[in-house]
Amino acid sequence: MKTNSIKGLLGMGASVLALAISASAVAEECKPLHSFKTIQPGELTVTSVVLPPFAYDDQARRFSGVDGEIIQQIAKDNCLKVNHIVTDSAASIQYVVASRSDISVGAWYRTFERSKVMGISDPVYLEQTAIYSRDGADTFDQLKDRKVGTVTGYLWVPELKKLYGGKLSMYPNAVALSQDLNSGRIDAAVNTYAIGAESQKKGGIGKDIQIKVAKPDERVKSSVYPAQTAFIYSKGNSELGAAINATIKGMRESGKLGSLLTDQGLRADGADVGEPRYADQ
Template sequence: MKKALSLLMAASLVFGLAACGNSNDTQKDADAGAQQDNSAAADTGSDKTWVIASDTVFKPFEYTDASGKFVGIDVDIVAAVAEDQGFKYEMKSLGWDAALAACQAGQADGLIAGASITDERKESGWLFSDGYYQATQTMTVGADSDITGFADLKDKDVAVKTGTQGAAYAESLKDEYGFNIVYFEDSPTMYQAVLGGQAVACFEDTPIMASSIKDGDLALKILEDTANEGAPYGFAIFNEANQELLDMFNAGLANIKENGKYDEIIAKYLG
């Protein structure tokens, strides 16, 4: 009997130690998977963690602050919506092209990156949320430039960011005004092309351009009367299997607009 009890106690001890070890390993894995506190704290009971892709620099909608934290209007809206709807997520700052590719390849579930809702994108497979911010696109030149409008661009190089509405706007004007388009992968490089003289102007979303000029103390100026009608930004998915995420975003967006949280986020970054 004593031998049987001893064996039973030993087995229990081994099982207990193994359970503790598995718990610690699980916690280590969870800690390693966290990214800059961008995961929602609320848990609906589901193990699903939605992967949301974003741009790297599209200030004030997404950017890295002085402390190295990924912040911005889009980042805060996702956090507020996730808290309201009680889902878990991981946000990945990939860059515009890479974020889009990740979503289309199924490596990310959704995209939020100041993406304008357009018919062309809908026709190509984008599934958009309700709009969360209305933005126009406009033309910017050097602070001491003598260019005053589109007519002054003939035979000159104009910078745009690949795949954006700013690029689409420039492309719609190119033939009429006879200028050349030079494509860049990100906004800061595009701005430097204008500052360095490789291009005489660039096209960018108006709030992004205004924020970049102010915060970066850039020697650039937005030309009046060059903005288009604009379109709302939307959260997007590229697979109908992720419709649940889109529905939760819409429901959460409506709630944070109603309770004032949305206005707080906009005021925090745009005043």
């Protein structure tokens, strides 16, 4: 064999050894901040619906959105790879209950009923109640003599029925509500700020509609105490809960959580959650 061929082989061997040593060093550098069990070793399995701006896969198929980015940070803090599974709403939580997923995310409200059977993280951000109108109304008194619409199932529905009676129109979903608001069949709408901002960004709500966070009104509890969202996990995995809470706390204190909200077209003050509470109490 020629001398230069031997030298080449030796050089290649040295390069491979150097890469192996480098990869080993990188692996050793990652030290998890917390110790907890996951369903698949080395992975953080997460379920969610497709719910922009909170939970979705971006063009590179990376789990993104506000919740997605927090999950990415939890995984990074604890040397894990994210495995994101898209499900429907009911299945997302059932995966956790059945121990097929470590965490379920997607703007889940913190409720006392859920806390009985599942682990619920510290508050992540607020689901702020908003008024959609053409003149920028931000109080419920301003809607008194108008045709108002909202979506069935929200916590504020019974309160709005007391305020507006027969002038309140109910809709099965946000799309139908927006269509009637755009066409002028109703004068104003009440829904979450996040839904309105995302819909307007995608053209579902006209640019002539102003979306304002409702000013606090004791007659509508959610305007005074907006629902806090949380991540759901197995009630028996308290170590995972502690890790989730630690990352959320760090991101809030550094301002990163507020930045994630504004990056998605939301308000930074949505990160100012206050003391933990339940939406159903």
